[in-house]
Amino acid sequence: MTFVLKTDAQRAFEWSRHFAESAPEIAFRLWPDIGDPAQVRFLATWSLPPDLATTLPNLELLFSTGAGVDQFDLSRLPGHVQVVRMVEPGIVDGMVEYVTMAVLAWHRDLFAYLARQRTASWEPIRVQTAASRKVGVLGLGMLGQAVARKLAGFGFEMHGWSRNRREIPGVRCHAGAAALPGFLASCQALVFLLPLTEQTLGMLNASLFARLPRGATLINVARGQHLLLDDLRAALNDGQLAGAILDVTDPEPLPPDHWLWSDRRVVVTPHIASMTQPETAVRSVLQNLRRHARGEAMVGLVDRTRGY
Amino acid sequence: MTFVLKTDAQRAFEWSRHFAESAPEIAFRLWPDIGDPAQVRFLATWSLPPDLATTLPNLELLFSTGAGVDQFDLSRLPGHVQVVRMVEPGIVDGMVEYVTMAVLAWHRDLFAYLARQRTASWEPIRVQTAASRKVGVLGLGMLGQAVARKLAGFGFEMHGWSRNRREIPGVRCHAGAAALPGFLASCQALVFLLPLTEQTLGMLNASLFARLPRGATLINVARGQHLLLDDLRAALNDGQLAGAILDVTDPEPLPPDHWLWSDRRVVVTPHIASMTQPETAVRSVLQNLRRHARGEAMVGLVDRTRGY
Numbered sequence: 036m037t038f039v040l041k042t043d044a045q046r047a048f049e050w051s052r053h054f055a056e057s058a059p060e061i062a063f064r065l066w067p068d069i070g071d072p073a074q075v076r077f078l079a080t081w082s083l084p085p086d087l088a089t090t091l092p093n094l095e096l097l098f099s100t101g102a103g104v105d106q107f108d109l110s111r112l113p114g115h116v117q118v119v120r121m122v123e124p125g126i127v128d129g130m131v132e133y134v135t136m137a138v139l140a141w142h143r144d145l146f147a148y149l150a151r152q153r154t155a156s157w158e159p160i161r162v163q164t165a166a167s168r169k170v171g172v173l174g175l176g177m178l179g180q181a182v183a184r185k186l187a188g189f190g191f192e193m194h195g196w197s198r199n200r201r202e203i204p205g206v207r208c209h210a211g212a213a214a215l216p217g218f219l220a221s222c223q224a225l226v227f228l229l230p231l232t233e234q235t236l237g238m239l240n241a242s243l244f245a246r247l248p249r250g251a252t253l254i255n256v257a258r259g260q261h262l263l264l265d266d267l268r269a270a271l272n273d274g275q276l277a278g279a280i281l282d283v284t285d286p287e288p289l290p291p292d293h294w295l296w297s298d299r300r301v302v303v304t305p306h307i308a309s310m311t312q313p314e315t316a317v318r319s320v321l322q323n324l325r326r327h328a329r330g331e332a333m334v335g336l337v338d339r340t341r342g343y
Numbered sequence: 344m345t346f347v348l349k350t351d352a353q354r355a356f357e358w359s360r361h362f363a364e365s366a367p368e369i370a371f372r373l374w375p376d377i378g379d380p381a382q383v384r385f386l387a388t389w390s391l392p393p394d395l396a397t398t399l400p401n402l403e404l405l406f407s408t409g410a411g412v413d414q415f416d417l418s419r420l421p422g423h424v425q426v427v428r429m430v431e432p433g434i435v436d437g438m439v440e441y442v443t444m445a446v447l448a449w450h451r452d453l454f455a456y457l458a459r460q461r462t463a464s465w466e467p468i469r470v471q472t473a474a475s476r477k478v479g480v481l482g483l484g485m486l487g488q489a490v491a492r493k494l495a496g497f498g499f500e501m502h503g504w505s506r507n508r509r510e511i512p513g514v515r516c517h518a519g520a521a522a523l524p525g526f527l528a529s530c531q532a533l534v535f536l537l538p539l540t541e542q543t544l545g546m547l548n549a550s551l552f553a554r555l556p557r558g559a560t561l562i563n564v565a566r567g568q569h570l571l572l573d574d575l576r577a578a579l580n581d582g583q584l585a586g587a588i589l590d591v592t593d594p595e596p597l598p599p600d601h602w603l604w605s606d607r608r609v610v611v612t613p614h615i616a617s618m619t620q621p622e623t624a625v626r627s628v629l630q631n632l633r634r635h636a637r638g639e640a641m642v643g644l645v646d647r648t649r650g651y
Contacts, residue, residue: 045469129470132447132497139444140453148612149457155604157596161353162437162618188496189440288465296463304456310470 038324039091041066041080042100049313050079058321079320082106088113096327098320100311102126102178104337105231105258112339117327120343122335123319125312127181130256133308134182134226137254137280138191141224142168146278146302165190169248171222174229174257175201175208178309182226194221219246224254230343231258241266250277256308259285264295271300282308346632347399349374349388350408357621358387366629387628390414396421404635406628408619410434410486412645413539413566420647425635428651430643431627433620435489438564441616442490442534445562445588446499449532450476454586454610473498477556479530482537482565483509483516486617490534502529527554532562538651539566549574558585564616567593572603579608590616 038061040050047065054063064070066084075091079098084090088111097112098119107118140146144160151158168191172183175197187193187205195203196218200210209218219225225247229235239255239262253276255262262285270276280302284295287306295301323333337343346369348358355373362371372378374392383399387406392398396419405420406427415426448454452468459466476499480491483505495501495513503511504526508518517526527533533555537543547563547570561584563570570593578584588610592603595614603609631641645651 125472128473128498132451132473135497136444136447136451136453139440139447143440143444143615145444145448145612148615149610151613152604152611155597155599155601157613159613159615162615162620164433164620165436165440185496188493189443190436289463291463293463296460302457303460304453305459305465305467307451307456307467307470312470312472 036076037062037064037070037074038077038079039064039066039069039075040100041078041082041084046100046313050317053314053317054321057317058324061324077324083108083111087111096324096333098323100316102130102309102311103230103258104343105260109337109339109342114339117333118337118339119323119333120335120337121311121316121319122177123311123315125315126309127178129309129312130178130228131181131185133282133304134254134256135185135189137256137302138170138186138224138226139189141252141254141278141280142191150299166192168192169194169221169223170226171196171218171224172206172226172228173218173222174227175203176228176230179226179228182228192221194218216246219243220248222251223248224252226254227257227261229257229261231260232342236260237263239263239267241269244270244275247275249275251275252277253279253281255279256282259283259287268294268298271298276300278302280304282306344384345370345372345378345382346385346387347372347374347377347383348408349386349390349392354408354621358625361622361625362629365625366632369632385632391416391419395419404632404641406631408624410438410617410619411538411566412651413568417647417650422647425641426645426647427631427641428643428645429619429624429627430485431619431623433623434617435486437617437620438486438536439489439493441590441612442562442564443493443497445564445610446478446494446532446534447497449560449562449586449588450499458607474500476500477502477529477531478534479503479526479532480514480534480536481526481530482535483511484536484538487534487536490536500529502526524554527551528556530559531556532560534562535565535569537565537569539568540650544568545571547571547575549577552578552583555583557583559583560585561587561589563587564590567591567595576602576606579606584608586610588612590614 072091073093076095079100081100094116096117099121102121104120170186170191171194172179173196175195183193183195183203183206193206195206196209201208278300282304283306295303326333377383381401384403387408389408402424404425407429410429412426412428478494478499479502480487481504483503491501491503491511491514501514503514504517509516586608590612591614603611634641
């Protein structure tokens with residue numbers, strides 16, 4: 036019974052160490068040095084190796100090393116393989132930090148001040164209270180809930196939207212498709228945090244932008260494929276959107292000659308909002324392995340029909 | 344009995360409105376249209392009018408419209424005039440927002456990413472956990488305490504220093520001059536929030552920088568006069584400091600040809616971290632007037648011998 040990890044050298048080193056410390060009884064191996072393929076029951080990876088069904092015939096559990104599983108072509112996986120998203124506090128903390136930074140940078144005009152610094156202009160902008168600012172989080176899963184809760188602690192007028200109703204203290208929670216337009220009308224800053232599925236692909240488009248208050252700012256920390264870039268550019272040119280902070284793009288890495296890099300209304304970071312932290316990730320994987328062995332429900336188990 | 348406010352037109356308009364709503368019984372006037380000078384018992388201002396002792400012979404209370412009173416030459420004030428700092432939630436909230444933004448921008452490499460965006464380079468930097476980062480707040484008055492408490496909520500290893508011992512949950516509080524070197528050694532990012540007095544003038548100097556961990560970042564949100572700019576430049580050139588985020592400078596406004604504007608290791612904002620919010624400021628002033636009338640202690644009363 037072997038657990039295989041497929042990742043880069045630095046992360047491989049750290050996972051190995053944490054596995055050796057916390058679960059020395061598990062045969063832990065690094066891709067591609069997997070030993071007897073028939074023994075491999077567990078695989079943790081970001082990208083699927085080719086021909087998984089034939090290479091690893093006895094695979095039971097596929098762990099994503101990231102928060103999403105949209106990078107997996109689930110149709111290529113045998114039906115009996117269970118897929119598990121990474122649910123670990125490091126991912127949540129990173130996302131909360133990044134989005135808080137982005138929302139505060141928007142709220143406190145940081146990018147305008149950086150531009151003024153380049154022209155050596157000392158030009159204060161009147162501070163608005165957080166209570167007078169409307170911020171919305173689209174997607175209230177594990178990450179969205181944590182983000183909304185943290186932002187509420189700064190006193191913003193917080194709104195959240197999810198398919199099924201949530202209750203989050205300090206956040207006005209909207210639910211279901213019919214409530215989406217009302218939610219969007221309440222987002223001077225929109226934090227986008229839905230999983231990438233067939234339903235959400237291209238969802239950040241002209242018709243969604245048109246429902247935001249004029250001059251809104253978009254913060255996309257989900258997937259680049261959610262966003263139609265031509266629609267973004269038109270909304271920026273038109274003034275419907277004042278700016279965008281994008282941690283994800285399509286493709287990644289973003290090519291050097293892409294217009295997003297040089298548009299002064301856009302901030303691009305290279306998909307770093309949230310990264311799995313090896314120590315807490317290994318703890319999470321080991322807890323799920325124990326739950327699996329006892330026949331209990333694993334945390335982050337993916338509904339393969341729903342896609343997340 | 345007249346209350347006089349000396350400020351700019353926009354703020355004057357807002358204070359007038361809030362005074363009229365909340366305390367119509369008070370004769371509220373705007374400088375320089377003060378009516379009978381002998382009637383003026385209360386003055387709220389950022390800068391002292393000339394010859395205050397003779398112009399306003401019956402002045403009892405001088406309210407600063409900002410968090411500090413270092414801009415007042417207290418030696419010019421008759422001894423019986425009581426001086427009151429502005430203590431109101433708007434100032435605290437603004438400072439907490441700004442410092443949180445600055446610390447997260449440091450922690451999450453925002454300025455490095457903005458530089459990489461200018462060269463179109465997609466180059467992720469490994470995310471460190473907040474728990475692995477040491478942040479210190481020098482000065483644990485009303486603002487410093489609020490800042491330290493908020494940052495502790497992100498999981499940073501938080502340190503604080505004050506002259507007299509404080510207790511703040513989640514913050515290792517150091518107290519007194521002897522504890523200062525140990526505190527400074529624990530500050531990968533140093534948030535400076537002491538009042539400006541004869542004792543703290545020029546305190547951000549080479550010998551203080553030398554006690555920080557190598558490569559530390561300075562966040563000055565107190566006063567420009569705290570910081571010796573030649574020492575800052577030397578510490579940046581030497582690598583002892585990696586960067587500085589300065590909301591205050593000396594002088595203000597910073598002249599267009601000043602080196603701080605164009606140094607890529609420095610972020611300058613035009614003294615906007617925290618601004619008095621008229622609505623809550625008026626509420627705070629009115630509460631103090633009531634306390635004063637009842638012979639109770641006012642919130643923010645300055646110890647004129649101590650200077651803050």
